[in-house]
Structure formats: C-alpha cells, structure tokens
Amino acid sequence: MPxxxxxxxxxxxxxxxxxxPRLSRERIVTAAIxxxxxxxxxxxxxxxxxxxxxxxxxxxxxxxATKEDVxxxxxxxxxxxxxxxxxxxPPKHWRADLTGQLVQSRRVMQRHTWITALIGTRPLLGxxxxxxxxxxxxxxxxxxxSGPELVAAVSTLFSYVHGYVAAxxxxxxxxxxxxDELDLRRRAQRHVVAHADRYPALARNAGLDRVGPxxxxxxxxxxxxxxxxxxxxxxxxxxxxxxxxxxxLDLILDGIEAAxxxxxxxxxx
Amino acid sequence: MPxxxxxxxxxxxxxxxxxxPRLSRERIVTAAIxxxxxxxxxxxxxxxxxxxxxxxxxxxxxxxATKEDVxxxxxxxxxxxxxxxxxxxPPKHWRADLTGQLVQSRRVMQRHTWITALIGTRPLLGxxxxxxxxxxxxxxxxxxxSGPELVAAVSTLFSYVHGYVAAxxxxxxxxxxxxDELDLRRRAQRHVVAHADRYPALARNAGLDRVGPxxxxxxxxxxxxxxxxxxxxxxxxxxxxxxxxxxxLDLILDGIEAAxxxxxxxxxx
DNA sequence: ACGGATTTCCGTACAGTGCACGAAAGGCGG
DNA sequence: CCGCCTTTCGTGCACTGTACGGAAATCCGT
Numbered sequence: 001m002p003x004x005x006x007x008x009x010x011x012x013x014x015x016x017x018x019x020x021p022r023l024s025r026e027r028i029v030t031a032a033i034x035x036x037x038x039x040x041x042x043x044x045x046x047x048x049x050x051x052x053x054x055x056x057x058x059x060x061x062x063x064x065a066t067k068e069d070v071x072x073x074x075x076x077x078x079x080x081x082x083x084x085x086x087x088x089x090p091p092k093h094w095r096a097d098l099t100g101q102l103v104q105s106r107r108v109m110q111r112h113t114w115i116t117a118l119i120g121t122r123p124l125l126g127x128x129x130x131x132x133x134x135x136x137x138x139x140x141x142x143x144x145x146s147g148p149e150l151v152a153a154v155s156t157l158f159s160y161v162h163g164y165v166a167a168x169x170x171x172x173x174x175x176x177x178x179x180d181e182l183d184l185r186r187r188a189q190r191h192v193v194a195h196a197d198r199y200p201a202l203a204r205n206a207g208l209d210r211v212g213p214x215x216x217x218x219x220x221x222x223x224x225x226x227x228x229x230x231x232x233x234x235x236x237x238x239x240x241x242x243x244x245x246x247x248x249l250d251l252i253l254d255g256i257e258a259a260x261x262x263x264x265x266x267x268x269x
Numbered sequence: 270m271p272x273x274x275x276x277x278x279x280x281x282x283x284x285x286x287x288x289x290p291r292l293s294r295e296r297i298v299t300a301a302i303x304x305x306x307x308x309x310x311x312x313x314x315x316x317x318x319x320x321x322x323x324x325x326x327x328x329x330x331x332x333x334a335t336k337e338d339v340x341x342x343x344x345x346x347x348x349x350x351x352x353x354x355x356x357x358x359p360p361k362h363w364r365a366d367l368t369g370q371l372v373q374s375r376r377v378m379q380r381h382t383w384i385t386a387l388i389g390t391r392p393l394l395g396x397x398x399x400x401x402x403x404x405x406x407x408x409x410x411x412x413x414x415s416g417p418e419l420v421a422a423v424s425t426l427f428s429y430v431h432g433y434v435a436a437x438x439x440x441x442x443x444x445x446x447x448x449d450e451l452d453l454r455r456r457a458q459r460h461v462v463a464h465a466d467r468y469p470a471l472a473r474n475a476g477l478d479r480v481g482p483x484x485x486x487x488x489x490x491x492x493x494x495x496x497x498x499x500x501x502x503x504x505x506x507x508x509x510x511x512x513x514x515x516x517x518l519d520l521i522l523d524g525i526e527a528a529x530x531x532x533x534x535x536x537x538x
Numbered sequence: 539a540c541g542g543a544t545t546t547c548c549g550t551a552c553a554g555t556g557c558a559c560g561a562a563a564g565g566c567g568g
Numbered sequence: 569c570c571g572c573c574t575t576t577c578g579t580g581c582a583c584t585g586t587a588c589g590g591a592a593a594t595c596c597g598t
Contacts, residue, residue, distance in 0.1 A: 021575065045555065056577035058557080067556065120389035120435045125457055130468055137470035148516070151474055156517035159432030160425060166389045166435075167428060188394055199399055201406035205420055247417070248425035255524035290546070314584065325548035327586075336585065 023055060025063045025073070032074040033112070041114040046070075068122075075118050076126025081108045084135060094143035095253055101136060102161050102249060109165040116166040144260055153256050160252055164245055292324060294332050294342070301343040302381070310383040315339075337391075344387050345395025350377045353404060363412035364522055370405060371430050371518060378434040385435040413529055422525050429521055433514055 031052045036044055046067055050057040064070050082104045092100070109115045124130075133154075140153055172181040189206045196203035300321045305313055315336055319326040333339050351373045361369070378384045393399075402423075409422055441450040458475045465472035 023575080046557080047555075050577095058559095058578080059576050061557070062575065117389050119439075120386050121439065123439045123453070123457065125460065127467075130461065130464075130471065134468040134471045137474060141470055147474075148513070152513045152516035152520065155433065155436070155513050156429060156520055159436060159517065160429050161432070162435065163428030163430070163432030164424065166431065167424070170388075170390065170392045184392070188392065191394065192399065195399075198396075199403040201410055202399065202403045205406060205416075244417070244421045244424050247421035248428065251421065251425055251524040251528065252521055253524075254527055255520040255522075258523055258527060259520065292546085315586080316584075319548095327548050327550095327588095328546080330586070331546070 023053065023059055023063060027053065028060060028063055028070065029073045029077050032070050033078055036074060036114045037112055041071075041117050044071075044114075071118055072122060072126065075115065075122070075124065076128045078108065078112055078115065079124075079126070079128040079132055081111070082132060084132075094139050095257070097139045098136070098157065098253070099249065101132075101139070102157060103246075105132075105161055106165050106245060109161075110168070113169040113172060116162070116169045119162060120166070143256075145256075149259065156252055157249075160248060164248065292322065292328055292332055296322065297329060297332055297339065298342045298346050301339050302347055305343060305383045306381055310340075310386050313340075313383075340387055341391060341395065344384065344391070344393065345397045347377065347381055347384065348393075348395070348397040348401055350380070351401060363408050364526070366408045367405070367426065367522070368518060370401075370408070371426060372515075374401075374430055375434050375514060378430075379437070382438040382441060385431070385438045388431060389435070412525075414525075418528065425521055426518075429517060433517065 028049070032044070032049055035049055035052055039048070046060060047057050049070070050060055053060075060070075064073070082101070084101070084104075136154055136158075137150065140150055145153055171184055192199055192206050193203045297318070301313070301318055304318055304321055308317070315329060316326050318339070319329055322329075329339075333342070351370070353370070353373075405423055405427075406419065409419055414422055440453055461468055461475050462472045
C-alpha cells in the first residue's frame, strides 16, 4: 500500500513531520554497534538496522554506501572505548603502559565479540584505530626501540592480543549465553579426554587454563579453569594475574626487554 | 519443467545412470576448498558449490547438515596440508621443531586466505586440528614445560601466528589480485604519511617492514618492504629471515627459552 | 522376473538478504 | 503560490540457506 492518502489522514496529527535529517552517520553507527552487540555479526542486516532506527531500509544508503561501510565505521567507532587514561597519570614505565593498553584492548574485544570476527576481514585504517596504533608506536619508541625491531615488536604484541582474544571469543561467538559457552568448552574437553590415546599430551593438559587455539586454530579446550572475569567490568586493570593472557604477554615483554638490554632485537642470523 | 519424460528420452543413451552415491562428503569438501580458494569466503554458497559438482543444490544436504558444517569440514581438511616432515628426520631441537611447524602453518594460511577469516568464527575441534595441536603440545613438553606454563606457551605461539597471518591476509582478502594488494598498502601508507601531524610515530615507521596490525586491528601499513615471498611455494622453510614474522617468533621463543632457564615461566607476581 | 523398499537425487518454494531505481513528501527561497 | 532541493523510502531484482516432498535408480526378497 504505497500511501494511498497524502500522508495517512489521521484527524489529530499533532506535531509529526519532524523535519530535517532524522538520520545521520553517527546515529547509524551507534545503532549498528548496538545491533552487533545484540545479534552478532551474522545477525546483522541492513533491514534490521533500519528497523532499529524506525527508518526505511534504503534511507541508510544516503549516509553510507554499503553494508561493509557500516561495519568499517562501527569497528573504528568502537575502538575508542579503549580508555587511554590520558593526561592525569604521569608517563608510566613503558612496560606498564603497554600492558595497560593491551589489557584495555582485550576488555573491549571481550565486550564486543564481533570485533575479532571483523578484524580478520578488513584492514583497520579509521582515525581511531590509527590513533591507537600511534600511541602504541610512541610508547615503544620511548622504550628505546626503532626501525625494524620496533615494527616487529608492535606487530608481535598486536598479533598476540588479536589472536588470543579471537580464540577466547570463538567459544561464545554463537548466540551463546554464558551457559552455552561453558557447555561447549566442557564438551570439547570431554571429547579430547575420551580420545586420550590419540591426543595424550592434549588430554594431559586439558582444563588447565583458559587456553586459546591458534594458527591452525588449535585445540585447547579451556576448562573454565579460572575462567575470565566478567568481560564487563571486572578489575584486572593491572594485568599480571593468573590467566593465560597475562602470562603470555609477560613472556613477550620479557623477550622485548631482553632484546633491549642486548641493544638489538636479535636480527636474523 | 519437472522431467516430463522418464529421463529425457534420447535414443542413444549410452551407459548413463552412473549408479550409486555420486556424491560424498569427501568430494564435497574437496570442491568446497577449491571454491573457497577461488571465490573467498563471501563468494562461497551452497548453490555455487553444487554447481561445481554438477549436482543439484539440495543433494548436498544428504551429506551435510548445514553450510556451516561444510565450512567446518573444509577448515579441518585443509589443515593437513601442514606437512610435519614426519619420521625420516631425527627429532630436531624443540626450537627448530616449533619454528618449522609454525612456518608451515603460516604458509598454509597464506595459501588459503579464507582460513584466517574462518578461524575467528569457530573453535577448531576436528581430528586434523587436534592432531596438529597434539604435536605442538608434545614438542613443548619435550622442551621441559608443563602445567600452566606449557599452556601459556602454546597459547601465546598459536595466538601470535594466527594474529600475524590474519593481519597479513587482511590486505588481500578482497578478490584482490596481488596488484590490488600492493595498491591498497601503498594507499594506506600514503594516507598515514599525509597525516604525519596526527600520527608522527606511525609515519616515521611506515613502510619499514611488512608489519601487521593487531588487537584493535592496528595500523601498520606495510610498505611492501620486502613483501612476503609468494605464498604459493616460496622456500622459506628455514624461517629466520628478514621478515617480521620470524623476528616476532624469535622474540617469543627467546622469552620461552629464558623462562626455561629460570625454571618457571614467570608466574604472576 | 518382478514388485516393493531403500537410497540417492533434486525441483520448487519460502523467508530472508544487499542494494538500484525512482517516486514521494517535507522544508526552503522567491 | 510556485519551483527546488533535501531527505526519506516502496518496490523490484538477483541472490542466499534450507524445508519439503516427489522422482528416479538401485537393491533385495521372492
């Protein structure tokens, strides 16, 4: 029914016809993040997004060229939930600074699990992402790195965090309530233990920590050991706790520190 | 036209009616990998897959419950392209062994760029993936690690490789010919340099290596410096070359080695 | 040799997608 | 009051995953 009356012919119309640009890029992106949080990346569609904004689907396309664009924008926008505890604090030691930044990153990626899925799909070139990287490079330069060593260090740390959280999120990527996640992990663990003949080492170490798979995906199975505190707001701002994330991070930072002492980051032989 | 004649009523039919199960899980998975290689994960559809097999779309569903299943199977199947240069070679030093495995993993993930996208989406519990992980755990146990340290080390290495290659692949994830990839990288680099006021450290180090973004995606921009040899078959089986991957890997391995010498992997303070 | 029963295929249908096109409806200047 | 411009959005198209049910080919018991 394509509008058979001028606009609906109600008797008391009140103050409708709100006028100008109801929509905006910002409103769209905000709604997109909400939708992604609620429905995950595979539940995200332009129609649903429009519905959430009480707008027609095609209205969005005046502000955004494609769905991909929306995802790019949402991804960049969500990045500035990473608080950089800016000017008040005095310049921390580089190690504490880096740790803080990475722990924050993890927290955000846990809060919005779709991030890890999207990152694996597109380069991050938005202003917020670039600013975050800038800050990271700066910190490592202050630490004394430069040139290829610098680049390698940044790359390593970033890759680690991304890979680690991706592995964490994988378990709850489905619509999963937390129940489902634990279920899946337990089920996986039991599966490996049941085939302990085929995977002895795996079975031996199953359930020791909240591991994460990896390059080939990996096999961990994290037995919810000490689980990860609620991604929401748990306080692990200091990092260096019992969970595998902090351990691995320290491992890498040790490597960097050692290289620093040596004056170079162990170039290729 | 739903078959108006028994089967087509040709006079010379030869020996058609080939008989039993034309299709099979294996055939489907093989074709799926080919299709993924050719069209990427977003160009993958059940209809296209069926066409490639000269079968009706719905025929696939006798062998597989959902599209997701096909992706799970393809992902696991492609994992055994990781050659483990098995029994002939004598047991290498753990470090060389690990490096070899990870370099192989990277190569496979480069050959099939869709892997990195899929990994970020599902846990890997297939037999091949588990076998790979098993081997990895075993190697690190031989090195002398155990308990949470073991788990942390595995997790770190896996996360690193996954994150690193994901960052690499991101640039060519689009239908991208290699031309497109270089183009995109160069464009990104120029963009950062053009805003050197906003991103000084970034601009200073742009184009130094074939970096990789990270947790938040990162910002690198790899100026194709020494690019990465053709993912196809270039020989960098020894690793430890000039590229960032080997550098970062060595960094982590240094950390592990140091921890080994110390007797523990630096537990939480 | 023949008539089910079983197994394999697959055409059709349906609800959903991203987006091209062009029409409508509101605000504005004259 | 008239055009004009901006913003909104209905409709349509090509495509997706997959539920359903029917057709064909094979096997098996007699």
